[in-house]
Amino acid sequence: MDAKVKIKRFDPEAAQPESYWQEYAVSLADNATVLDALIKIREEQDGTLTLRCSCRSAICGSCAMRINGHAGLACKTALSRVLDADNAIVVEPAGVMPVVKDLTVDFEPFWSKIRAVEPYLQPQGAEPEGEYIASNESMLHLSGVTACIMCGACVSDCTVLEVDPTFLGPAALAKAYRFTADPRDGNREGVSRERLRNLSEPTGIWDCTRCNECVQACPKGVAPMDRIMALREQAVNAGFNRNNGARHTSAFTESVGHSGRLDELRLPIKSVGGVTNLGAMFSYAPVGWRALTHGKMPPIRHKNVENVENVRRLFRKLEPDLYGPQIGKSSPFG
Amino acid sequence: MLEHDVLVIGAGLAGMRAAIAARANGANTAIISKVHPVRSHSNAAQGGINAALLDRGDDWEDHAYDTIKGSDFLGDQDAIEVMCRSAGKALIDMEHMGVTFNRDDEGKLGTRAFGGQRRARTFFVGDFTGQALLHVMFEQLVKSDVQSYEEWFVTSLIVEDGQVGGVTALEIRTGQLRAIRAKTIIFCTGGCGRLFEPSTNALIVTGDGMALAYNAGAGLMDMEMVQYHPTTLAGSGVLLSEAARGEGAYLRDKDGNRFMEKYAPNMMELASRDVVSRAEQTEINAGNGINGCVFLDCTHLGEALITEKLSQIREIGIDLAGVDMAREPVPIRPGMHYIMGGIKTDIDGQTTLPGVYAAGECANVSVHGGNRLGANSLLDTIVFGERSGNHAAEASRDMDYLQFNEQEVVAREEKRIRDMLERPDNGDRWGNIRLGMGESMVRNVAVYRDHQSIEEAIRDLGQLRDRYAQVPVHNKNRVFNTDLVFALELGYMLDVADTIAISALDRKESRGAQARTDYPSRDDANWLKHIVAKKGEIGPEVSYLPVTITKWELEERKY
Numbered sequence: 001m002d003a004k005v006k007i008k009r010f011d012p013e014a015a016q017p018e019s020y021w022q023e024y025a026v027s028l029a030d031n032a033t034v035l036d037a038l039i040k041i042r043e044e045q046d047g048t049l050t051l052r053c054s055c056r057s058a059i060c061g062s063c064a065m066r067i068n069g070h071a072g073l074a075c076k077t078a079l080s081r082v083l084d085a086d087n088a089i090v091v092e093p094a095g096v097m098p099v100v101k102d103l104t105v106d107f108e109p110f111w112s113k114i115r116a117v118e119p120y121l122q123p124q125g126a127e128p129e130g131e132y133i134a135s136n137e138s139m140l141h142l143s144g145v146t147a148c149i150m151c152g153a154c155v156s157d158c159t160v161l162e163v164d165p166t167f168l169g170p171a172a173l174a175k176a177y178r179f180t181a182d183p184r185d186g187n188r189e190g191v192s193r194e195r196l197r198n199l200s201e202p203t204g205i206w207d208c209t210r211c212n213e214c215v216q217a218c219p220k221g222v223a224p225m226d227r228i229m230a231l232r233e234q235a236v237n238a239g240f241n242r243n244n245g246a247r248h249t250s251a252f253t254e255s256v257g258h259s260g261r262l263d264e265l266r267l268p269i270k271s272v273g274g275v276t277n278l279g280a281m282f283s284y285a286p287v288g289w290r291a292l293t294h295g296k297m298p299p300i301r302h303k304n305v306e307n308v309e310n311v312r313r314l315f316r317k318l319e320p321d322l323y324g325p326q327i328g329k330s331s332p333f334g
Numbered sequence: 335m336l337e338h339d340v341l342v343i344g345a346g347l348a349g350m351r352a353a354i355a356a357r358a359n360g361a362n363t364a365i366i367s368k369v370h371p372v373r374s375h376s377n378a379a380q381g382g383i384n385a386a387l388l389d390r391g392d393d394w395e396d397h398a399y400d401t402i403k404g405s406d407f408l409g410d411q412d413a414i415e416v417m418c419r420s421a422g423k424a425l426i427d428m429e430h431m432g433v434t435f436n437r438d439d440e441g442k443l444g445t446r447a448f449g450g451q452r453r454a455r456t457f458f459v460g461d462f463t464g465q466a467l468l469h470v471m472f473e474q475l476v477k478s479d480v481q482s483y484e485e486w487f488v489t490s491l492i493v494e495d496g497q498v499g500g501v502t503a504l505e506i507r508t509g510q511l512r513a514i515r516a517k518t519i520i521f522c523t524g525g526c527g528r529l530f531e532p533s534t535n536a537l538i539v540t541g542d543g544m545a546l547a548y549n550a551g552a553g554l555m556d557m558e559m560v561q562y563h564p565t566t567l568a569g570s571g572v573l574l575s576e577a578a579r580g581e582g583a584y585l586r587d588k589d590g591n592r593f594m595e596k597y598a599p600n601m602m603e604l605a606s607r608d609v610v611s612r613a614e615q616t617e618i619n620a621g622n623g624i625n626g627c628v629f630l631d632c633t634h635l636g637e638a639l640i641t642e643k644l645s646q647i648r649e650i651g652i653d654l655a656g657v658d659m660a661r662e663p664v665p666i667r668p669g670m671h672y673i674m675g676g677i678k679t680d681i682d683g684q685t686t687l688p689g690v691y692a693a694g695e696c697a698n699v700s701v702h703g704g705n706r707l708g709a710n711s712l713l714d715t716i717v718f719g720e721r722s723g724n725h726a727a728e729a730s731r732d733m734d735y736l737q738f739n740e741q742e743v744v745a746r747e748e749k750r751i752r753d754m755l756e757r758p759d760n761g762d763r764w765g766n767i768r769l770g771m772g773e774s775m776v777r778n779v780a781v782y783r784d785h786q787s788i789e790e791a792i793r794d795l796g797q798l799r800d801r802y803a804q805v806p807v808h809n810k811n812r813v814f815n816t817d818l819v820f821a822l823e824l825g826y827m828l829d830v831a832d833t834i835a836i837s838a839l840d841r842k843e844s845r846g847a848q849a850r851t852d853y854p855s856r857d858d859a860n861w862l863k864h865i866v867a868k869k870g871e872i873g874p875e876v877s878y879l880p881v882t883i884t885k886w887e888l889e890e891r892k893y
Contacts, residue, residue: 013812043763044765048811050814050815054537056572059462114476119476131426131443134441139435146459147462149372179432182432
């Protein structure tokens with residue numbers, strides 16, 4: 001198989017360091033991976049081409065990079081599957097993290113987020129003499145998360161981190177979930193309250209926009225976004241619901257559960273804790289004014305959808321505890 | 335200058351375990367690694383970790399016997415006793431640290447069967463046990479306050495009058511050379527798989543620590559004992575775990591016969607690795623394979639079991655060979671996987687050099703002798719990593735720092751590296767030299783070997799060494815110059831390759847992984863001894879050490 005590999009390069013020692021593109025032609029076996037191509041270029045054509053790689057089998061997490069615009073492991077990507085009609089691929093360094101040289105990026109921001117979630121088991125109480133007793137199911141569930149190899153593919157393509165470097169990000173939050181979901185962590189009931197309290201702060205679980213990019217990028221099926229959603233549920237269940245994210249979620253559900261649609265006027269107010277949050281109210285004023293003058297203001301009187309009872313029945317079925325028989329009888333929106 | 339009581343080189347399982355232990359003992363401890371700790375090759379251990387737990391009705395003596403028999407009686411029985419006695423505590427420690435071991439129906443740790451052992455005592459996390467352990471050990475490293483030099487490559491040991499007192503290292507990110515002073519040094523640099531092509535080993539496994547210790551005068555013991563793993567993928571040589579056979583997979587020839595009946599009628603596919611690899615090679619040589627491979631058949635295990643316990647290797651088969659092992663047999667062959675040999679140490683990790691320790695695959699305690707049992711390597715790293723860390727911390731209390739002139743030391747090393755960078759381009763490449771070495775080693779120091787083939791390897795290595803002395807480095811820059819790092823690694827690899835070939839030539843018998851077609855039998859009268867290779871005037875010189883036998887007597891090895 002002949003391939004044209006177009007690589008985004010960067011040399012920090014150049015007189016005027018800026019990234020540039022370089023194309024290499026390589027010939028490889030049909031089952032070759034993208035990594036095989038890069039190694040061949042490095043060993044046979046251009047010793048200055050720089051990338052991290054080691055295991056060649058998707059366990060060391062060294063070779064995450066963007067291939068045709070999306071993050072993935074070079075060693076896990078069959079070259080034949082990513083070549084375009086012209087037999088070409090485009091390879092760039094992972095996103096979000098600063099480039100050091102060519103395809104190597106600075107992982108320090110990544111590791112600092114991992115360290116920030118206190119990434120080690122914190123059981124309360126005395127250790128047992130033998131092993132902790134835990135169900136196989138709970139361990140298998142965790143193994144779905146500990147399968148994470150810290151390659152940074154999810155961080156590379158995270159759309160929140162792209163604009164907000166303070167967000168803990170998908171890898172660190174999945175790592176946090178690995179502990180909050182561990183029956184050995186936290187108190188006797190396995191509830192890691194302190195962790196959930198910290199994760200509910202700004203930059204934590206409520207900053208995810210659910211774009212799903214991390215789920216797509218993860219080469220190990222860890223599905224970081226799903227773990228973040230599970231963390232939100234754990235946090236709310238543990239009582240950490242007095243923050244904008246949790247209030248937004250419950251106001252959202254309440255609105256749809258009651259009327260079958262979003263009450264866009266009251267949702268933002270409820271998300272910040274109601275009209276008594278004067279600071280937030282003032283900050284909404286310019287947006288409100290623009291909405292009003294452009295004819296975009298949601299109706300003051302929020303109407304139910306037709307046959308709203310069907311929606312309510314769904315909610316009762318899915319969440320009987322939250323939406324018992326009372327739902328719809330008295331509107332939570334007053 | 336950067337100064338530490340204990341400096342651990344290598345941040346895989348053994349290294350991190352050693353560093354955590356040394357720090358817990360109050361030593362000012364640092365760990366230095368050419369890659370970030372979680373990129374280390376301990377990741378690649380798939381199947382599990384052995385331990386005989388008393389409350390499961392198991393017994394450390396049974397584990398010890400299986401290990402000794404597996405070693406073809408070349409393992410030192412006192413060291414094996416230490417490892418097997420410590421296994422239960424080491425395992426439970428790891429569980430307490432947070433490893434998500436698979437469980438049994440009662441919620442206790444579950445086991446699977448593994449090769450060369452009469453009972454199931456292999457504890458596991460799916461088929462990525464090494465990764466699970468490595469990441470948990472890294473979590474503990476984060477929790478400790480061990481200084482970590484990540485992506486620093488050790489270029490030399492600082493030795494004055496026979497005393498090792500530190501290292502010079504290249505900070506890869508900046509290209510700057512630094513000296514680090516240390517009272518004690520623990521090598522945990524892993525094996526040397528990349529001396530062979532193909533190999534299951536990661537690209538970073540280049541024998542650095544073995545070569546550094548060897549060049550400083552330490553002995554490398556049993557280097558001829560190179561393990562060929564029975565189930566590696568054709569082509570890339572990537573590993574498919576023994577866990578597959580532990581869970582019940584069969585080995586078949588091209589006609590579907592389970593050929594292990596002929597070689598190990600009792601243990602079948604779960605005989606020890608050297609036995610299974612030889613059986614496969616014999617079948618392949620006799621024309622009973624296809625394209626140089628026999629087959630690993632998991633199709634009868636069912637998709638559910640494969641998904642729960644063998645998901646990673648299934649994925650590897652699909653990604654790298656285009657074969658879904660739940661549906662069809664995978665072509666496999668023996669491939670270089672591990673080296674039982676290494677830097678000779680005692681049971682506390684001490685080498686023959688004062689203040690220098692070694693643990694893990696780079697060391698030879700010796701607990702694996704002529705053949706390592708599957709799932710004993712993770713155990714080895716944790717038990718002897720911890721013991722080395724403890725001992726080094728203790729020893730460093732009464733030691734002083736070696737005095738040396740930092741600027742002189744760094745300038746000397748800087749000159750050596752600049753000379754390499756300034757070599758003229760003669761058209762050669764380190765990649766070609768490495769490939770030549772790897773292919774010669776796999777061809778000549780193979781599953782089966784003889785005087786002639788080993789001589790050929792030695793001849794090839796001599797020629798490659800001459801080329802190495804002239805090889806250019808194409809990247810002249812300093813920041814993240816992996817071209818330079820690879821060139822330096824190749825020097826280490828050639829040194830270690832010499833010791834393997836010389837030791838294999840010297841041992842005129844077949845024992846464990848050393849299968850000499852010109853000396854097909856085990857010869858206890860003459861060769862029940864360790865071969866130690868030390869650096870001589872023109873290459874390795876061999877000497878011998880007795881094997882420690884305590885209570886297990888020699889017997890014929892049958893599975």
